[in-house]
Amino acid sequence: MDRALSDYAMRLGDDSLILGQRLSEWCGHAPMLELDLSLANIGLDLVGQATHFLMLAGDADRLAFHRDVLDFKNCLLVEQPNGDFAQTIARQFLFSNWQELQLRELSGSANETLASIAAKAVKEVSYHARFANEWVVRLGDGTDESRARMVQALEWMWRFGDELFDVDAQLDPLIAERIAVDPRELRAEWEARVTKTLAQATLDVPVPRRGARGGRMGHHSEHLGHLLATMQFLPRAYPGTVW
């Protein structure tokens, strides 16, 4: 397996895996039953996508359960804590709208496996984006309390948006070969989508601030280690165990 392709598949897989694991933390704790089902279902889709991407990158189980923090390549946005429900929605809102565009473009990738995973996953993710958009509107254009929380949540999550559009030396050759998506080309459409939903929610676009970056290179926030400790406990404590 070509190292560059494997790394790229890992970036895609890690984004989905880490957000899927984060969302699973809501299981049994969401504000109401329907949301419990929704968040768990979105998490399930993401873990399913991660499985396919990580199978392309190598041994999916080994990659998920036996890598340490520095080897994960997910963006910083997905590892941010759930916070309150508004914070979870803000994270989903920024991510799903980006992921939908990314997968739509990736379904035309020169790599057939990436293209087929993306074509399948984009159908699921467009549903996630709709769910998140609806809740941004409902909370933003809701009560004083829900609005204040939504504003605060967007303020917190906004700094992690820039990283989604970064390219680096590892990505450049894959973009040139039409294997990887050039994320810079997604920015204008993403901003238009996000701005439109915020307008429906009667919310202002948060003021730009210095973007937090580094996830793709393994420079993560402290939160990822805690997440991995939970996710990886069983296979690490009982290596080779089966269900």
Place this chain on the structure above:
Amino acid sequence: MKAHVLQVLAHVPDPEVPCLSVVDLGIVRDVTADAVVITPTYTGCPATLVIEQSIRAELDRAGYAHLGIKTVLSPPWTTDWISDEGHEKLRAFGIAPPHHSAREEDAICPRCTSTHTEMISRFGSTPCKALHRCLACGEPFDKFKCH
């Protein structure tokens, strides 16, 4: 052989929607000389593994131990592949079958056929279903999401 294999697989129920067989559901895509070709509904559907095991068992029982099972992702599964018979079975089971409508929120109550319904939740008990309620007869019901 292909027709007979499909007949055999028509007895393999979907574990989450057992009124449908894997053939009704459209996840059996082809039968070749050496394999049954299947495709998952949703990437994370936990039933995928159970389905594969059930197909394996049924093939072995019918004397097709030499046939392998091949999973493909492309083209991606769509609810358009659910057979007409499958639609009828879903309705009889109390699940509104997928139908293309102007608004995703629209549904037809599988109990009383009223179109006066509301969507309670975009996500239901399995990835493939949404929760609705009939405003005519009051019955809550699942709808197979158009996918």
